[in-house]
Amino acid sequence: MNSRRFLRAGAALLGVAALALFPVAIDNPYYIHLLETIMIYAILLFGLDIVVGYTGQVSLGHAGLFGIGAYAAGVMVTKLATPLLVTLIGAIGITALFGAVLALPALRVTGPYLAMVTLAFGTIIQILINEMTFLTEGPLGIKLTKPALLGMRLDERQFFWLVAALLVLSLVFVHNVLRSHLGRAFEALRGSPVASDCMGVSVYRYKVYAFVISAGFAGLAGALYSFSEQYISPNTYNFELTVLFLLAVIMGGRKTRTGAMLGATIIVILPKLLDDLELFRYVSVALAIIVAIAAVIAVRRGKRTVPQMAIPVVGSIALAAVSFVLQGMTDWRLSIFGVITLFVVYYLQDGIVGFVRNALNLQKHVAAPVSAATATPADAVATTARPGAAGDILEAGKVLMQFGGLKALNDVDLVVKRGAIHGLIGPNGSGKSTMMNVLTGIYLPTAGTIAFAGKSLVGRTSSDIALSGIARTFQNVQLFGEMTALQNVLVGLHHTFRSNLLGVALTLPRYRRERASAEARALGLLEFVGLGAFANEEARNLPYGKQRLLEIARALALDPELLLLDEPAAGLTAPDIKELIVFIRKIREHGVTVILIEHHMDVVMSMCDTVSVLDFGQKIAEGTPAEVQADPKVIEAYLGGDAAEPQAA
Numbered sequence: 001m002n003s004r005r006f007l008r009a010g011a012a013l014l015g016v017a018a019l020a021l022f023p024v025a026i027d028n029p030y031y032i033h034l035l036e037t038i039m040i041y042a043i044l045l046f047g048l049d050i051v052v053g054y055t056g057q058v059s060l061g062h063a064g065l066f067g068i069g070a071y072a073a074g075v076m077v078t079k080l081a082t083p084l085l086v087t088l089i090g091a092i093g094i095t096a097l098f099g100a101v102l103a104l105p106a107l108r109v110t111g112p113y114l115a116m117v118t119l120a121f122g123t124i125i126q127i128l129i130n131e132m133t134f135l136t137e138g139p140l141g142i143k144l145t146k147p148a149l150l151g152m153r154l155d156e157r158q159f160f161w162l163v164a165a166l167l168v169l170s171l172v173f174v175h176n177v178l179r180s181h182l183g184r185a186f187e188a189l190r191g192s193p194v195a196s197d198c199m200g201v202s203v204y205r206y207k208v209y210a211f212v213i214s215a216g217f218a219g220l221a222g223a224l225y226s227f228s229e230q231y232i233s234p235n236t237y238n239f240e241l242t243v244l245f246l247l248a249v250i251m252g253g254r255k256t257r258t259g260a261m262l263g264a265t266i267i268v269i270l271p272k273l274l275d276d277l278e279l280f281r282y283v284s285v286a287l288a289i290i291v292a293i294a295a296v297i298a299v300r301r302g303k304r305t306v307p308q309m310a311i312p313v314v315g316s317i318a319l320a321a322v323s324f325v326l327q328g329m330t331d332w333r334l335s336i337f338g339v340i341t342l343f344v345v346y347y348l349q350d351g352i353v354g355f356v357r358n359a360l361n362l363q364k365h366v367a368a369p370v371s372a373a374t375a376t377p378a379d380a381v382a383t384t385a386r387p388g389a390a391g392d393i394l395e396a397g398k399v400l401m402q403f404g405g406l407k408a409l410n411d412v413d414l415v416v417k418r419g420a421i422h423g424l425i426g427p428n429g430s431g432k433s434t435m436m437n438v439l440t441g442i443y444l445p446t447a448g449t450i451a452f453a454g455k456s457l458v459g460r461t462s463s464d465i466a467l468s469g470i471a472r473t474f475q476n477v478q479l480f481g482e483m484t485a486l487q488n489v490l491v492g493l494h495h496t497f498r499s500n501l502l503g504v505a506l507t508l509p510r511y512r513r514e515r516a517s518a519e520a521r522a523l524g525l526l527e528f529v530g531l532g533a534f535a536n537e538e539a540r541n542l543p544y545g546k547q548r549l550l551e552i553a554r555a556l557a558l559d560p561e562l563l564l565l566d567e568p569a570a571g572l573t574a575p576d577i578k579e580l581i582v583f584i585r586k587i588r589e590h591g592v593t594v595i596l597i598e599h600h601m602d603v604v605m606s607m608c609d610t611v612s613v614l615d616f617g618q619k620i621a622e623g624t625p626a627e628v629q630a631d632p633k634v635i636e637a638y639l640g641g642d643a644a645e646p647q648a649a
Contacts, residue, residue: 019164023157033228034268036160039167040224041264045248046174046257047217052246053254054178055210056190057110060242061102061118064125065215067237069095069222074142074232075135084147088166091223092216099215100208107207122242130234141233144226163224170217171257173505177213180504180511181490181497181518184483186210187255188491191480197462198440198472200495200558205463213501251344253351255482262352274336281323288316294356303358312355315343380524381556381590393418393562393593394439399448401434401617408434409445410617416562416610421584421594423608423625425601427637430614432597433475436564439595440472441465452562467495471560473551475567475597481540485531485550488539489522492557496521525553529583544571552583562593569600581607605629613637 023032044066051057072091076082082090106117129136136142146154154162177183185206188196193203226232244267252263273280295309319340326332348355394416401409409431416422424432437443439450441462450457457465471492480488496518499511526532529549534542539550548568555563565584569577581603588594598604604611605625613621613628615637621628628634 016164016168019167020161023160029156032156032160034272036163036228037225038261038264038268039163040221040228041245041248041268042261043167043170043224044218044221044245045252045260045264046170047214047221048245049249049254049257049260050174050178050186050210051214052249053256054183054186054190055207057107057207057211058112058115058246059118059211059214060115060239060246061121061125062214062218062245063237063239063242064122065095065099065102065218066222066225066241066245067125067129067232067234068098069219070226070232070237071129071136071142071222072219073223073226074144077144077147078142079135084149087147088220088223092219095219095222096212096216099212099218102215103208103211107204107211119239119242122237122239126234126237129237136234139234141231142226144230144232146230147227159227163228166220166224170220174217175257176505176507177501180515181494182206182209182501182504184487184491185494187483187487188480191482192478194442194462195474195478195480196491198442198466198478199492199554200463200466201491202461202463247341249351251341251348251351253353253355256351256353259351259353270337270340277323277326277328281320284316284320284323288313288320291316298358312343312348380521380528381587381592391418392416393453394595395449395451396435396439397449399435399438399450400446401431401438401443402446407617409438411448412614412617412619414612414619416593416595418561418593419588419591420609421588421596421607423604423611424595424597424614425599425604425611425628426614429616430637431617432614433566434617435614436472436475436566436595436597439465439564440470466558469559469561470564471555471558471562472564473548473555473566473568475570477544477547477551479539479547479550479554482538484536484538485526485542485553486519486522486535488550489525489554489557490518492554493518493522495558522557525556526550528556528586529553530579545573545576548572549576549580549583556587556592560592562595563587564595564597566597567599568596569598569603577603 022035026032044062048059048062051059069091072094073087076087076090102118102121106114106121109117130138132138146156146159148154149158149162178186185196185201186209188199188201189203189206189210196206197203248263248267249260250263251266252261253259273283292313295304295313298304299306299309319336322336344352350358392415394414396412396414399409399412399414400407412431412435414424414435424435426432434443438445439457441457441460441464445458448458452465452468452470455468457470460468480491483491497511497514499508499514502508503511523532523535526535529552531542531546531549531553534546539547542550548571552565552568568584569580572580577600584594584596584607596604596608608625611621611623611625611628612619613631613634615633620633620637621631623631
């Protein structure tokens with residue numbers, strides 16, 4: 001692990017050194033400006049990747065935010081003569097403010113609706129820039145010079161170094177944030193919004209948070225772009241540019257800073273490459289060779305099949321062949337650009353970085369826990385019983401949940417004693433999971449009252465209910481599939497972090513202590529459910545039964561007073577079910593009250609203090625396991641008639 005860390009640090013230092021020496025070794029203003037533009041675009045793409053790659057939102061408004069940053073800088077310099085540092089900070093702040101104004105209403109919609117709202121925003125910004133001549137000079141644009149720093153006017157080379165320094169700082173900032181609890185929260189939104197809310201991570205709040213951070217990077221990039229070009233006009237920040245930004249994230253590879261820099265390089269270099277036929281031939285041949293080698297390695301290692309790799313290989317070879325047939329690029333430039341873009345987006349859905357990583361079997365870097373110390377499995381489960389607390393922890397009265405003409409719950413009463421294991425059983429479709437969704441705020445009941453620890457739950461958000469002390473698992477597993485088992489549990493521990501954005505970005509001592517404590521606790525919880533050996537395995541790669549156990553560990557990370565388990569034994573083997581029974585009893589020993597939905601009657605009858613039975617949305621029986629087991633209504637609900645023990649459904 002240390003050798004890999006040193007290798008990464010060495011590569012980073014070499015990259016920074018190469019960047020610093022580039023304008024010294026290449027004394028050509030054109031190439032210096034070209035790389036400068038790539039770096040500026042990369043800064044914007046770092047932010048856009050947070051929105052697109054991590055939270056899973058499609059934004060078509062970042063060209064507008066880019067324009068706001070550029071014009072904010074231009075106006076401050078020409079109208080107020082602000083110094084460089086003030087100009088950059090002002091551009092970041094103004095653009096982040098516009099990002100918040102856009103995000104607050106826009107992020108209440110998703111999918112294509114969000115794309116349309118952000119596209120409309122970008123169009124409006126372009127129109128406003130064009131019409132507000134008293135600030136922006138309208139269609140004439142704003143002319144600028146290279147900025148002054150510490151009383152000295154920067155030349156092209158010195159400004160290049162400034163952009164390079166800000167690129168490195170932006171990279172460190174984004175890297176630290178996305179590896180923190182904030183980054184895990186952003187990524188959880190994409191994996192499962194419902195589970196995120198039920199882990200105390202407000203989906204809406206963190207979507208807005210991600211969008212504002214992303215807008216700040218767009219503002220910084222826009223300000224630097226205005227100084228780099230020394231002229232800005234409304235036509236620069238159009239729909240074509242925003243599509244290029246989105247394609248850059250997709251082509252380079254989402255959720256990776258390398259992908260963002262590669263994507264920036266592609267959208268800057270590729271159009272210029274298509275202007276030079278001879279250079280295009282060299283590059284297309286090199287690309288075909290690289291893709292062929294990667295395909296052979298991927299097939300030999302079993303990562304891909306021959307049919308899967310055939311189209312990328314044939315496509316790259318065909319592109320190289322076409323380059324030698326063409327006599328000129330003028331008429332074919334846009335067509336080739338479109339075909340290349342379509343090919344990458346359609347066939348390399350993980351982007352170029354993801355394709356190379358999969359082909360060469362390169363493992364995605366997972367941060368090792370900072371502290372080797374782990375909480376013992378017993379200590380990892382918090383004791384949540386309140387001293388002297390007794391009585392009822394949950395009271396639900398006359399709960400009605402109606403979907404059109406269907407009453408999924410019909411005047412259901414449910415009282416759960418503190419410290420008990422309360423079973424909730426019934427045939428499929430009886431309303432058990434609906435009751436869980438009502439208790440956790442996913443559904444707002446049509447009528448009725450629900451009180452937890454004396455406080456009403458009706459109308460509260462799922463994240464608020466989770467933070468008040470109610471955690472749950474799901475009937476259909478809702479893990480964050482692209483995150484590791486350890487990261488999944490750390491999402492449940494999100495509530496233990498108090499550090500703000502600045503503390504995270506600078507990795508201040510307080511944040512380091514919080515991180516070490518959370519990682520130790522998360523490892524302890526994984527050990528508690530028997531998944532310690534799978535800490536760094538992606539959740540989607542775990543067997544189904546272990547995914548169930550991981551959900552329990554994640555739920556326990558919330559330090560709940562009430563734990564709702566929705567069919568936790570589903571998919572488990574007989575030995576695993578025995579271990580599960582032991583886990584649940586240990587959880588109860590820590591003062592956690594449990595509501596258990598389960599179809600395995602042996603599990604319910606062996607461990608529940610009280611059992612409630614639902615059928616067609618109504619409670620038909622309640623009592624001890626023995627009383628319920630002998631109830632004629634229960635027997636009829638399960639078997640449809642003659643007295644017999646209810647069997648596993």
